[in-house]
Amino acid sequence: MVDEATKKTLAAIPLLKTKAGPRDADLWVQRLKEEYQALIQYVQTNKQADNDWFRLESNQEGTRWFGKCWYYDQLKRYEFNVEFDIPVTYPTTAPEIAIPELDGKTAKMYRGGRICLTDHFKPLWARNVPKFGIAQAMALGLGPWLAVEIPDLIARGVVVHKDDQDS
């Protein structure tokens, strides 16, 4: 279903247990704790593997998430703001991760800069409700998207490194 590298990444992220969305009061708090634990574990694993590539935080209710992700191309670091809402039907439907600053710069996005996922993502997510959470959405969704799209955007000159701007 997925390639070896993705399998290995997934294996390092703890799975979640509580099936709860933002409408589920107390259970949602439990789910949020699991989300944070999984995210912390994933970021730590990334750091150990010298592959640190994002930070996220949420609002008080845990319904809106925002942070940064970055990508290295030719030894240059490109950083982008990331944001998404937790849908009411979460975790049945995955969050729609967005990079608003790239909206309109690539066809591989929906309105508002929501990234387009591969045909693999939704079936994989559906098979793993409620075990997959935000960390898995980042690993399976945003990670591969950046790896494919950012080099292309740079090659097309749509994304320019901040040191090279206005020069």
Added chain:
Amino acid sequence: MATTDANNVEQLRARVAELESELAELRQAQPASARQRIDRMSAEVVDSNPYSRLMALQRMGVVQNYERIREQAVLIVGVGGVGSVTAEMLTRCGVGRLILFDYDKVEMANMNRLFFQPHQAGLSKVEAAKRTLLGINPDVQIEAHSCNVTTMEGYELLRSRAAEGGLPDGGPVQTLLACVDNYEARVAVSAMCTELGLTWLESGVSEDAVSGHVQLMRPGRTPCFACLPPLVVAEGGDERTLKREGVCAASLPTTMGIVAGLLVQATLKLLLGFGRVSPYLGYSAMTDFFPVESLKPNPDCAEPACQRRQREAAKADAAAAAAATPDSAEQDSSAAAAAVHSENDWCIELVEEGGDEAAAGRSVGAGGGVRTAYSVPAAAADAAAPAAAVQDSGLSLEDLRAQMGRL
């Protein structure tokens, strides 16, 4: 110098006042409707009666009581290529109330579809639609809500308007039409209507713009969106090499208009009680094919509300069957018995197709041609993700947030 400045200021003030009064006049004129509101639909055949051709449906025996349309409140989620045309058709039909939900703005990229016009670019879709619709028919009550129904706030507003926006005031809407372009919004609408027990209609046009569908959704009797997840088959391969199709979906005013027409036709039949509403009506533009299907809900549906509605429906059916005479029940069973042919010179046998396919292709009895694309794994861990489950560390949410912040 000072006096010239003062004169200029005076002149400018006068001009501002002039423009303000002009603007106020224009605002009052909005919506620019050329006719007064009409209290009762008249069947009188005169050029000035906007309802004469609709009321003629009664005289021709198609609809028993067309005027009932004014007691119907319809909620439309998504006022894009399909939703806007749907809203216009219902407005022209004289529906009682239309409640519109959409979070988007009108863009020039929408101009290949019907309804919206270039001068509306930048306006919220629901507000722009409201103005146009009131101009066409001021008898329709129109509510515009610019919000995203997949977020918590948007969902709560949608739910309260669906539960209380009906006619007469305070009850649920008579029906809801989903004209959205994404899975997330469909799942949200489906979950809400299943919880409320509200019969609704789903519509859609494919991303390649050459096929579409209209589906009647009756909670407990037809599948909800959690019953039959999208039939996308995942194949092997490296995630990084997977091509993402250009997401800027294609669209045609033709397909959108046809699907909107089919949707409103089904809505009118449902609300006014004429004809038969197909459980599922497809449209393939490439072959001019209009398949009609029946779909059953999935007994293993992951949505508890759907399971509850299915039990209610089964109970109601059992009660209805018990009320029927025993004679008719017997006739049914004899008719259902397999036909036995005494002659079979050609040794023709009926064999079930694909009987021994893998579990992934299991038919859920949902309807002809519907098969699962993947099996729903039991509680055991999925092979794709052999990770351990998260252990409760005993830390509070605040501790975890702080820990995340320190990383």
